[in-house]
Amino acid sequence: MTGSDDELAELSVRVVLYHRDQNSELSPLYPDSNDLLESATVLAAPINMPAAVVRALLDxxxxxxxxxxxxxxxxxxxxxxxxxxxxxxYELRYHDKFGVYASEET
Structure with a gap:
């Protein structure tokens, strides 16, 4: 596999999404559920997330x-x-309809 082929290969990471409120309390994104998997998703590069984000999370x-x-x-x-x-x-954002997405690299 060449370097360019490697960059085209799909990488993915499973994440549980949390929300931090004004009091710095953490709660699952969907707090009404007792199952953390309901607040989970998969981020895949290059499909819906930059590879650098997926690699950082995997690390x-x-x-x-x-x-x-x-x-x-x-x-x-x-x-x-x-x-x-x-x-x-990258700044990642969460939207109820679109899920997790990355905005421009800063």
């Missing part, structure tokens, strides 16, 4: 609470404040 540790759970042990946490978070120089 981050699986949260300790997830590691012992067979359903979550490959997920990472993605925390949004006011519908935004920063990963690998």
């Amino acid at each position: 981050s540790e699986v949260p300790a609470d997830f590691a012992a759970n067979p359903w979550l042990n490959r997920h990472r946490a993605l925390v949004f404040t006011d519908g935004r978070c920063r990963v690998a120089g």
